[in-house]
Amino acid sequence: MRDPDKPQQIIDAAVRVFARTGYYNSRVSDIAREAGIASGTIYLYFRTKDDILVTLFRHKMAEWVASVRKEVAGEPEPIAKIRKIVRLHFKVIEENPELGEVVQVELRQGQKFFRGASAREVSAYFDVIQAVLEEGIAAGRIRRDLHVKIATKMLFGAMDQLATSWVLGKRAYRLTDAADAVATIFLKGVSSDGV
Amino acid sequence: MRDPDKPQQIIDAAVRVFARTGYYNSRVSDIAREAGIASGTIYLYFRTKDDILVTLFRHKMAEWVASVRKEVAGEPEPIAKIRKIVRLHFKVIEENPELGEVVQVELRQGQKFFRGASAREVSAYFDVIQAVLEEGIAAGRIRRDLHVKIATKMLFGAMDQLATSWVLGKRAYRLTDAADAVATIFLKGVSSDGV
Amino acid sequence: MRDPDKPQQIIDAAVRVFARTGYYNSRVSDIAREAGIASGTIYLYFRTKDDILVTLFRHKMAEWVASVRKEVAGEPEPIAKIRKIVRLHFKVIEENPELGEVVQVELRQGQKFFRGASAREVSAYFDVIQAVLEEGIAAGRIRRDLHVKIATKMLFGAMDQLATSWVLGKRAYRLTDAADAVATIFLKGVSSDGV
Amino acid sequence: MRDPDKPQQIIDAAVRVFARTGYYNSRVSDIAREAGIASGTIYLYFRTKDDILVTLFRHKMAEWVASVRKEVAGEPEPIAKIRKIVRLHFKVIEENPELGEVVQVELRQGQKFFRGASAREVSAYFDVIQAVLEEGIAAGRIRRDLHVKIATKMLFGAMDQLATSWVLGKRAYRLTDAADAVATIFLKGVSSDGV
DNA sequence: TATGAATGAGCCTTCATTCAT
DNA sequence: GATGAATGAAGGCTCATTCAT
Numbered sequence: 001m002r003d004p005d006k007p008q009q010i011i012d013a014a015v016r017v018f019a020r021t022g023y024y025n026s027r028v029s030d031i032a033r034e035a036g037i038a039s040g041t042i043y044l045y046f047r048t049k050d051d052i053l054v055t056l057f058r059h060k061m062a063e064w065v066a067s068v069r070k071e072v073a074g075e076p077e078p079i080a081k082i083r084k085i086v087r088l089h090f091k092v093i094e095e096n097p098e099l100g101e102v103v104q105v106e107l108r109q110g111q112k113f114f115r116g117a118s119a120r121e122v123s124a125y126f127d128v129i130q131a132v133l134e135e136g137i138a139a140g141r142i143r144r145d146l147h148v149k150i151a152t153k154m155l156f157g158a159m160d161q162l163a164t165s166w167v168l169g170k171r172a173y174r175l176t177d178a179a180d181a182v183a184t185i186f187l188k189g190v191s192s193d194g195v
Numbered sequence: 196m197r198d199p200d201k202p203q204q205i206i207d208a209a210v211r212v213f214a215r216t217g218y219y220n221s222r223v224s225d226i227a228r229e230a231g232i233a234s235g236t237i238y239l240y241f242r243t244k245d246d247i248l249v250t251l252f253r254h255k256m257a258e259w260v261a262s263v264r265k266e267v268a269g270e271p272e273p274i275a276k277i278r279k280i281v282r283l284h285f286k287v288i289e290e291n292p293e294l295g296e297v298v299q300v301e302l303r304q305g306q307k308f309f310r311g312a313s314a315r316e317v318s319a320y321f322d323v324i325q326a327v328l329e330e331g332i333a334a335g336r337i338r339r340d341l342h343v344k345i346a347t348k349m350l351f352g353a354m355d356q357l358a359t360s361w362v363l364g365k366r367a368y369r370l371t372d373a374a375d376a377v378a379t380i381f382l383k384g385v386s387s388d389g390v
Numbered sequence: 391m392r393d394p395d396k397p398q399q400i401i402d403a404a405v406r407v408f409a410r411t412g413y414y415n416s417r418v419s420d421i422a423r424e425a426g427i428a429s430g431t432i433y434l435y436f437r438t439k440d441d442i443l444v445t446l447f448r449h450k451m452a453e454w455v456a457s458v459r460k461e462v463a464g465e466p467e468p469i470a471k472i473r474k475i476v477r478l479h480f481k482v483i484e485e486n487p488e489l490g491e492v493v494q495v496e497l498r499q500g501q502k503f504f505r506g507a508s509a510r511e512v513s514a515y516f517d518v519i520q521a522v523l524e525e526g527i528a529a530g531r532i533r534r535d536l537h538v539k540i541a542t543k544m545l546f547g548a549m550d551q552l553a554t555s556w557v558l559g560k561r562a563y564r565l566t567d568a569a570d571a572v573a574t575i576f577l578k579g580v581s582s583d584g585v
Numbered sequence: 586m587r588d589p590d591k592p593q594q595i596i597d598a599a600v601r602v603f604a605r606t607g608y609y610n611s612r613v614s615d616i617a618r619e620a621g622i623a624s625g626t627i628y629l630y631f632r633t634k635d636d637i638l639v640t641l642f643r644h645k646m647a648e649w650v651a652s653v654r655k656e657v658a659g660e661p662e663p664i665a666k667i668r669k670i671v672r673l674h675f676k677v678i679e680e681n682p683e684l685g686e687v688v689q690v691e692l693r694q695g696q697k698f699f700r701g702a703s704a705r706e707v708s709a710y711f712d713v714i715q716a717v718l719e720e721g722i723a724a725g726r727i728r729r730d731l732h733v734k735i736a737t738k739m740l741f742g743a744m745d746q747l748a749t750s751w752v753l754g755k756r757a758y759r760l761t762d763a764a765d766a767v768a769t770i771f772l773k774g775v776s777s778d779g780v
Numbered sequence: 781t782a783t784g785a786a787t788g789a790g791c792c793t794t795c796a797t798t799c800a801t
Numbered sequence: 802g803a804t805g806a807a808t809g810a811a812g813g814c815t816c817a818t819t820c821a822t
Contacts, residue, residue, distance in 0.1 A: 039784070044782075108300045151380060158356075161349065164303065568732075624814090
């Protein structure tokens, strides 16, 4: 198992193929053709077809979470952090619509049928959001009585739905243009009354 | 002479089977067994396996939207309407977790791969939410400058994510208990400043 | 099992259906629809689908042979008898092209796969031809050294091929117009030299 | 890298299987077993089960016609050519009775139901016979007023019927022994009177 | 390591036949 | 007798996976 680029090439090919036809309607040989290799070669790097999807999720989500974490770390202000998260979420989707299609569409299948293999990475994303909200509470910018877990899921769900609509729709507008509106509504919803 | 209850029985069986193993991992014969009929019988009422899923979506979403519409119609106050929608959304999921699993998990697949067969019914749900928001604006209860389409998607996404977490999770709490918190955050986010 | 017309109606419907799509591509329900009855009713008169085909062959061939026998009996002259046989063969096909299609196309399948169920009737036809040839030899009109069985098969084969071409082709000409040419060539081939 | 002998092996296996049970009563897995391969392998070389039969017809008929053409070309005399054709026709059947069974029995089905896929090759055989007859007319050996198309069909039909009887019968005699009798009768039937 | 031909389990769908009405 | 809904065995075809080269 020498070539260290192959797994990444295969995953990138899989993203494109899955985006096009979905996991269950894609054949391993489609991924191989897209990657420019023989289908047998895939099995030198992945155990099964499922394994490709699971690894894909893990890698992409890990990358994503890492970049969100980094972005957030560079910003001291909790309110601004939320705005950054929304903007980055939409930017990632906008720049990688194929990845978006796969993640948006297949993730729920994945959560259910692939043993929560990507659970760690997904919940890491939730953790980032939740941590920022808690920071905001500590800073007095966010309501003390906020049910943080609920608010976390709401923000994620809101972003996810905007992204899904855009990805599966006509993409006639720039998704990132919606970022501020989304952040504003959410922040208004969770902020301390006096702010 | 053809049994008018059969299609419903088959759909109900399909909901249970799809909830358990997902559309692509379910066999037609599984649905037949669950429905207590022979597999050939299914083809007297549905053209293909796909047709079962599409019909399932259409029927269940149509029912759902109808009940939401009815609930909303009985309430004059736009703010209260939003609260009712959230409560009903969670109540439906809580009382039909299997339906929830199918709709939550398969719907996105469906939106993408089944010719948007359920698109009409899904967008009808969005329409209900949007109409209530516009009513709220007209009544001065909701910000005049709100981007209504964005807010609609946000509310749907928030509810959907809460529901998904609950359905795929341990269900250790009552989903409906989260309804007021969700509605409150959302309403605070969109309401007129003076309110 | 009362209605004495049903079996005939079913057979006639089967002739039309088999002519259209062939035995193996026809469904029992197609025959039922064509006959204007329910598919279950067929099983009151026939044991299996095979039974329909076998009975069809037997009846139609028996009718055919009977009419050939009658026609031949009315003609004292052996040479004229041969001409009559050819003319009648082509007339039957021309007037019942659907029957022709079934008999021509399916008969060989039948000979092979349906236990020679129609063997008796088919060989009865051969017997008629052979008897006429032997009559011709006795009358000195046909070569004494003729291999009668071979000549019988040749005449049948020749008529059968002309009929098949016509039935499966465009039918742009009248098949009976070819009868005399066929008879003439055959008779010249088998007649006594001095004639 | 794909084995270039496989298609031929599959066709040969198919000939044996179809001869035994007929096209419609044969399963693809039967052909695979007869060919000593897995059933999926067949689909690497043929698109559908139909495709096997059509290809089989085309190949075998093309081979047949080529050998007839060659045989005929080596003989200058038109009368002798006819005798050669009959002898070769019977020889092919006698040496390949299984092929004979398939061609004789299934060909008519094929003509009707497989889009006339073998039409070109079959009519090429007719063309060879017809050309020889026209040659005979030009050489003054065959009647000038002969309806060539009818005579062509008659000869083919006669040979075909002899072959069918032999193939489907007990094969208690040598088919080639009948060749001269058949040729003689036919030639006497079509030859110029003075000959 | 890479290949891709070969494998064969698996599944959707059809349709001859049955049987309750 | 007549119906046609129900049955379930059967089979063509797909495709993830293996393995000889």
